[in-house]
Amino acid sequence: MEDFDQALIYMNEGKYEEAAKEFIEYINANETDPIGYLNFGNLLVLLEQYEEAERIFRKAIDLDSELATGYYSLGNLFYEQEMYRAAQTQFQEAILLGLDDADVHFLQGMSLWQEDHHTLALPYLLRATELEPDDLDIKFQYGLLLAQLEQLEEAEEIFKLILNVDESHADALYNLGVIDAFEENYQEALNKFNKALESEPEHFLAANGKKNMEALLTEE
Numbered sequence: 323m324e325d326f327d328q329a330l331i332y333m334n335e336g337k338y339e340e341a342a343k344e345f346i347e348y349i350n351a352n353e354t355d356p357i358g359y360l361n362f363g364n365l366l367v368l369l370e371q372y373e374e375a376e377r378i379f380r381k382a383i384d385l386d387s388e389l390a391t392g393y394y395s396l397g398n399l400f401y402e403q404e405m406y407r408a409a410q411t412q413f414q415e416a417i418l419l420g421l422d423d424a425d426v427h428f429l430q431g432m433s434l435w436q437e438d439h440h441t442l443a444l445p446y447l448l449r450a451t452e453l454e455p456d457d458l459d460i461k462f463q464y465g466l467l468l469a470q471l472e473q474l475e476e477a478e479e480i481f482k483l484i485l486n487v488d489e490s491h492a493d494a495l496y497n498l499g500v501i502d503a504f505e506e507n508y509q510e511a512l513n514k515f516n517k518a519l520e521s522e523p524e525h526f527l528a529a530n531g532k533k534n535m536e537a538l539l540t541e542e
Contacts, residue, residue: 356382356389375399388423406433424454474501492522508538
C-alpha cells in the first residue's frame with residue numbers, strides 16, 4: 323500500500339506526474355485490485371486524458387462489476403465531456419449498487435437537467451440537498467430547478483434559506499427578485515436586484531432586472 327498512499331499524497335499536492343508513477347507501480351504489483359485502477363483513472367481525468375481514463379475505469383469495473391464508485395467515476399468522466407446521456411446510465415448504475423452520496427445524486431440530476439428532463443432531475447437534486455444540507459451550491463441549483471418548474475413558493479423558500487447563511491448571495495437575491503417581479507411586486511424586485519448588484523456589481527442579469535423594474539415603476 324506504500325505506493326498507493328504516496329500516490330494519493332502526490333495527487334492531493336498537485337504533483338500529478340509523481341502520482342502517476344506511484345499509481346502505475348501499485349497497479350503493476352496489484353493487478354487485480356480495482357481501487358488502484360479507479361484512483362489512477364481519477365488522476366487521468368484531472369489531466370484531461372479522457373480516453374485513457376475511460377479504459378482504466380472500465381478495467382476497474384471488469385475486475386469488480388459491483389464497484390459502485392467505478393460507475394460513478396465513469397459517469398463523472400462522461401459528464402466532464404458533456405456526454406450527458408452516457409453519464410446518466412453510469413450514475414444510475416452506481417445508485418442502484420448502493421452509492422448514496424450527494425455528488426452522485428447531484429450529477430445525475432444535473433445531467434438530466436442538461437437534456438431538459440427537468441421533472442426527472444428534481445428528485446435527484448432534492449436527495450443531494452438532503453445528504454448535504456449545508457452545501458449552498460447544491461441548494462441553489464435545486465432552488466433554480468424548482469423555479470424553472472414554476473414551483474415558485476418552494477423555490478422562494480430555498481433561496482431564502484441560502485440568504486440565511488449567506489445574505490450577500492447575488493444569484494439567490496437575483497432569483498428572489500425575479501419571483502417578486504413575476505408576482506408584480508416591482509419595488510421588492512428592485513430592492514433584491516440592487517442588493518445583488520451591491521454584492522456583485524458585474525451581475526448582468528441583476529443589472530438588466532433593475533433597469534426593467536425602474537422602467538415599470540416610472541410608468542406607475
